[in-house]
Amino acid sequence: MTEQGPGRPSLASLSVGDAVGSRTVEVDRARLVRYAGASGDFNPIHWNDELARGVGLPGVIAHGMFTMAAAVALVEDWAGDPGAVVDYQTRFTRPVPVPATGVTTIEVSAVVGALDPDAGTVRVDLTATCEGARVLGKSQAVVRL
Amino acid sequence: MTSSTVNLDYVGREYPAAAPYSVGREKVREFASAVGSTHPAHHDVVTARGLGYPDLVAPPTFAVIIAQRAEAQYIEDPAARVDFTRVVHADERFTHHRPIHAGDELVTVLHVDSITERAGLAMVTTRCEISAVVAEQAATEPVATVVSTLAVRGEGL
Numbered sequence: 001m002t003e004q005g006p007g008r009p010s011l012a013s014l015s016v017g018d019a020v021g022s023r024t025v026e027v028d029r030a031r032l033v034r035y036a037g038a039s040g041d042f043n044p045i046h047w048n049d050e051l052a053r054g055v056g057l058p059g060v061i062a063h064g065m066f067t068m069a070a071a072v073a074l075v076e077d078w079a080g081d082p083g084a085v086v087d088y089q090t091r092f093t094r095p096v097p098v099p100a101t102g103v104t105t106i107e108v109s110a111v112v113g114a115l116d117p118d119a120g121t122v123r124v125d126l127t128a129t130c131e132g133a134r135v136l137g138k139s140q141a142v143v144r145l
Numbered sequence: 146m147t148s149s150t151v152n153l154d155y156v157g158r159e160y161p162a163a164a165p166y167s168v169g170r171e172k173v174r175e176f177a178s179a180v181g182s183t184h185p186a187h188h189d190v191v192t193a194r195g196l197g198y199p200d201l202v203a204p205p206t207f208a209v210i211i212a213q214r215a216e217a218q219y220i221e222d223p224a225a226r227v228d229f230t231r232v233v234h235a236d237e238r239f240t241h242h243r244p245i246h247a248g249d250e251l252v253t254v255l256h257v258d259s260i261t262e263r264a265g266l267a268m269v270t271t272r273c274e275i276s277a278v279v280a281e282q283a284a285t286e287p288v289a290t291v292v293s294t295l296a297v298r299g300e301g302l
Contacts, residue, residue, distance in 0.1 A: 025181060038172075038179035040210055043229060055230050056298070064234040069180035069206040076184045076205065081196050083186070083244030085205040091236040138236075141205070 008080040011117060011145045020078050020110035020124050025070045026103045027062050027096065035066045049100065057095060062104070064092035067135060071108045071128050075141045078110070078124075084144050086121065091137035096130045106130050113140065120144055150226045151267040151297050155257045160218045162252035165278055166211045170247040173201045180204060193246070200247035208239055212273040212291040215253040219271065220295075227269065227297055235268060235294040242287040250278040251288060258292075265299035 032046050041063055045052045049059045068090050076082040098104045106128055113125035126139040170190070177187035182204040185192040193201050220227045245251070256272045272292045276285035 031179075034179045038176045038210075039213070041213055043232070045230060051230060065206060065209050065237065066180060068237060069182070069204060069209075072205050073180065073182040073184070076182060081186065082182065082184050082204060083196070083198060083202045083241075085241070087238070087240045088205045089236070089238035092234050095233070 009078065009122075009145060011115065011120060011122060014112050014115060014122055016112050016114060018112040020112060021074050022107070022109035023074050025067075025106040025108060027066070027070075027098050027106060028103045029060065029098060029100060032060070032062055032066065032098055035063055039063070039065065041065065058097045060098050060100070061095040062098050064090075067092075067096060067106060067128055068139075070106065071110075071126050071136065071139065072141055074108055074110055075124050075126070075143060079143045079145070085141050086144050087142035088140070090126070090139035092135070093137040094130070094133055094135045096135050104130060106135065110141075150228070150299065151260055151262070151269060152224060152226045153260050153262070155219065155225050156260050158219070158257045160215065160255040162254050162276075163215075163218075165250040165252050166214065168203060168207075168245060168247050168249040168251065170201050172210075173203050173207065173247050176207050176210065177204050180206070198244065198246050203245035203247075205239060205241070206237075207245055208241075208273075208275055208289045208291050209237070211251055211253055211275055212293065215255040215273050216271050216293065218255060219257055227295070231298045233296045233298065235296045236292075237294075238290075238292045240290040240292075242289060245288060249288070250280075251275050252278060252285060267297040267299070268294055269297060270294045 110126045114123040124141045128136040186202045254274045259270045261268045275289040
């Protein structure tokens with residue numbers, strides 16, 4: 001979509017390194033159950049501690065796809081149009097353990113990584129950390145503005 | 146069995162489109178709420194139409210629902226020897242040829258692009274080509290490409 005609505009960033013006003021924003025994502029077991037149901041991903045490593053430990057994990061871990069999705073919500077809001085995210089990729093570099101009780105916190109931030117005026121796109125580089133360690137790698141969203 | 150058991154014969158395999166996936170408004174809302182996508186274009190039809198879409202817009206990773214259904218044809222095939230409990234997701238990429246919206250009828254062709262093995266770890270890359278059924282033209286329109294790599298740990302890793 002190409003409409004310039006209020007609050008939409010314009011490509012000409014952006015520079016590489018500009019902050020896109022940051023947010024804190026809190027993850028608990030209920031969130032993982034909810035994501036499992038919404039996505040259809042019922043791999044038991046995301047809800048069964050015994051089974052997760054049995055295959056060498058520290059315990060239940062978050063779906064990588066949950067973290068990927070929660071991170072890009074920041075970019076959707078910044079762009080003002082979720083459909084403007086034309087490409088989005090990430091590597092999953094570390095698991096996010098989620099305890100049986102309490103919450104795990106993921107810190108998400110994003111900056112302008114590259115501009116492509118000919119294509120009318122901006123590459124937004126995302127960082128997501130859990131307990132100080134990066135859990136996503138080469139996390140990049142291409143946004144059409 | 147050696148430490149890695151994934152069947153290498155599946156490289157290059159293609160799974161044709163099965164029954165279409167119907168993108169529903171409530172599924173878009175449910176998925177968006179589950180991942181914390183609060184933009185109103187996922188929840189409010191008037192807002193979505195105001196941005197030029199025919200109906201609610203799906204979040205950028207919504208296509209994973211459709212892709213993982215297609216990937217299951219491969220992963221759940223016992224002869225492919227992919228132990229799902231020993232799978233860790235390595236990477237994922239969504240390329241949107243156009244945004245997915247409620248009302249779409251989507252079909253998916255699954256490709257097993259590569260399987261590589263090293264030190265008991267198998268890296269399996271699949272690609273889903275998702276298209277919308279365009280009923281009046283009896284044709285399909287490219288909507289999204291989803292590339293996913295799974296790391297399958299062998300026994301003892």
